[in-house]
Amino acid sequence: RERAREILETVKDRDETRLGVEAMELLDAYGIETPTGDIVDDPADALEVAENIDGNVVMKIVSPDILHKSDIGGVKVGVENEDVYDAYEDLITRAKNYQPDANILGVQVQEMVNLDDGVETIVGMNRDPQFGPLMMFGLGGIFVEILEDTTFRVAPVSEVEAEDMTKEIDAAPMLRGARGNDPVDIGGITETIQRLSQLVTDFPAILELDINPLVALPDGVKAVDVRLTVD
Ligand code: ADP
Ligand code: MG
Incomplete structure (x- = not known):
């Protein structure tokens, strides 16, 4: 919690409303697992990472x-080490063209x-003026707006409420292992909902926050993309 406070203070000092680098650290401070990696600003550092x-x-x-990186070709999946330099330059070019x-x-x-x-x-x-x-x-994923398969609770949410949320969506059977797939770590999802609920309860300055996707795997969950807006 202290670490989260420090992270939010630095952002406030810089007068930035949208956190880039710090968003992942904020999740990390609340025990939400993120993929290993880093943010760099030159291709040599990218290769090193x-x-x-x-x-x-x-x-x-x-x-x-x-905001939507994949819309402008700003996400490259499965990059081999030998292609890191080219991928780096291409991402920057796409962003500038956009x-x-x-x-x-x-x-x-x-x-x-x-x-x-x-x-x-x-x-x-999301902070609702009424609730x-x-x-x-x-x-989740890039089709979230199209599918609109979502459910809501007012924070702070209890463990039971978080569990209920994972049961309520139409896609709930996918989480529990449909079509011969292994069930995913639903405990990890409910824990993440609760930890995030705690984070936004502790810090009213966080106006909006999305982990999309939170990839739910058989043996854990990973916050792959996060976006947030602070006051
Ligand atoms: P945006 O939402 O801004 O387009 P994301 O970081 O969410 O960018 O990436 C878009 C999609 O790319 C994700 O929904 C996911 O399908 C895929 N993706 C992103 N990061 C990873 C990753 N670390 N491992 C595997 N797939 C990923
Ligand atoms: Mg995303």
């Missing part, structure tokens, strides 16, 4: 001006999560 990660990596543009004056913070190099074994979910929070902090859970 990639070399320290087992297997291929995922590379993403990091900019407060680019918005020439975009504030580009760098490129995030991440461990690749095996989506074949997992389900992409979303855990988020206060509303926690949201649903099926």
Whole structure:
């Protein structure tokens, strides 16, 4: 909690409303697992990070001006070490083409999560003028707006409420192992909902927060992408 406070203070001092680099650290401070990796601002550093990660990596543009990275080709999945330089340059070029004056913070190099074994979910929070902090859970990924398979509770949520959320969505059978797939770590999802609920309860300055996707795997969950807005 102290660490989270420090992270939010630095952001406040910089007068930035959208956190880039710090968003992952904030989750980490509340015990929510994120993929290994780092955000870098030159290709040599990107390669160094990639070399320290087992297997291929995922590379993403990091900019407060680019909300939906994959819409502009700003997410590259399965990048081999020998392609890291090219991928880096290409991501920067795409971002500049999209918005020439975009504030580009760098490129995030991440461990690749095996989506074949997992389900992409979303855990988020919005402050409702009437109800206060509303926690949201649903099926995630880039089609979340189209599917609209979501459920809501007012924070802070109890363990039972968080569990109920995982049962309420239409896609609930997918979490419990449909079509011969292994069930995913539902305990990990309910814990993440609760931890996030605690975070936004502790810090009213967080106006909006989305983990999308929170990849739910048979043996754990990973917050692969996070976006947040602070007061
Ligand atoms: P955005 O939502 O801004 O387009 P994301 O970081 O959510 O960017 O990436 C888009 C999609 O790319 C994710 O929904 C997921 O399917 C895939 N993806 C992103 N990061 C990873 C990762 N580390 N491992 C595997 N797949 C990933
Ligand atoms: Mg996303």
